[in-house]
Amino acid sequence: AQSVTQPDIHITVSEGASLELRCNYSYGATPYLFWYVQSPGQGLQLLLKYFSGDTLVQGIKGFEAEFKRSQSSFNLRKPSVHWSDAAEYFCAVGVWGGGADGLTFGKGTHLIIQP
Amino acid sequence: GAGVSQSPSNKVTEKGKDVELRCDPISGHTALYWYRQSLGQGLEFLIYFQGNSAPDKSGLPSDRFSAERTGGSVSTLTIQRTQQEDSAVYLCASSLAGRESSVEQFFGPGTRLTVL
Numbered sequence A: 001a002q003s004v005t006q007p008d009i010h011i012t013v014s015e016g017a018s019l020e021l022r023c024n025y026s027y028g029a030t031p032y033l034f035w036y037v038q039s040p041g042q043g044l045q046l047l048l049k050y051f052s053g054d055t056l057v058q059g060i061k062g063f064e065a066e067f068k069r070s071q072s073s074f075n076l077r078k079p080s081v082h083w084s085d086a087a088e089y090f091c092a093v094g095v096w097g098g099g100a101d102g103l104t105f106g107k108g109t110h111l112i113i114q115p
Numbered sequence B: 001g002a003g004v005s006q007s008p009s010n011k012v013t014e015k016g017k018d019v020e021l022r023c024d025p026i027s028g029h030t031a032l033y034w035y036r037q038s039l040g041q042g043l044e045f046l047i048y049f050q051g052n053s054a055p056d057k058s059g060l061p062s063d064r065f066s067a068e069r070t071g072g073s074v075s076t077l078t079i080q081r082t083q084q085e086d087s088a089v090y091l092c093a094s095s096l097a098g099r100e101s102s103v104e105q106f107f108g109p110g111t112r113l114t115v116l
Helices: B099-103
Strands: A003-005 A010-014 A019-021 A025-028 A033-039 A043-049 A056-057 A064-068 A073-078 A088-096 A103-105 A109-114 B005-007 B010-013 B019-024 B031-038 B042-049 B065-069 B073-079 B088-095 B111-115
Touching: A003 A088, A003 A103, A010 A019, A019 A109, A019 B019, A025 A073, A033 A073, A043 A056, A064 B111, A073 A088, A088 B019, A103 B042, B005 B088, B010 B019, B019 B088, B019 B111, B031 B073, B042 B065, B042 B073, B073 B088
Parallel strands: A010 A109, B010 B111
Antiparallel strands: A003 A025, A019 A073, A033 A043, A033 A088, A056 A064, A064 A073, A088 A103, A088 A109, B005 B019, B019 B073, B031 B042, B031 B088, B065 B073, B088 B111
């Protein structure tokens, strides 16, 4: 079965600074990879996804992520964070076949933005 | 078009009471998922519906939890005899059929359940 690890529970970044959120996955083949963001009291919004092709994917709100097969990683980056980026970020692995295997989520990284 | 909607947005109930949570998926989405998100936790899969197939109930934590999906669209998650540990945000998601489409899920805003 697949699994997702987000090693950082909390990250604090100054406004305007760059950001990298880590995500490692475990799966026997190349999975489908996602990053979701959840603002307080809100549902999950898809930031970006990787299915195949170019390993650097661009998403909404200025985010990007890079799939590195050799490291089983899919880290999320942003060159300059804004206070509105403060939220919970979830990495997820998708496996074809749906059902309980459809999406496996990491436990999330809570991003705090310092003024 | 409209996204996934859930109602109510907040529900406060007393221990031992039954509650029903509703999910309206995106029109045309054949797959529907329920997740539970407890404080400080990730998303815990509960149940999955795909078309007219029997639901995958493998994630339901106890027999107090059940769900149905009527007409392949709206779904209701029912929790009987609620306990305080049931307090959480319950998220619903839907997706299209097909290989890549089925793994891309669209989430509703959730229902925050508080059991006193």
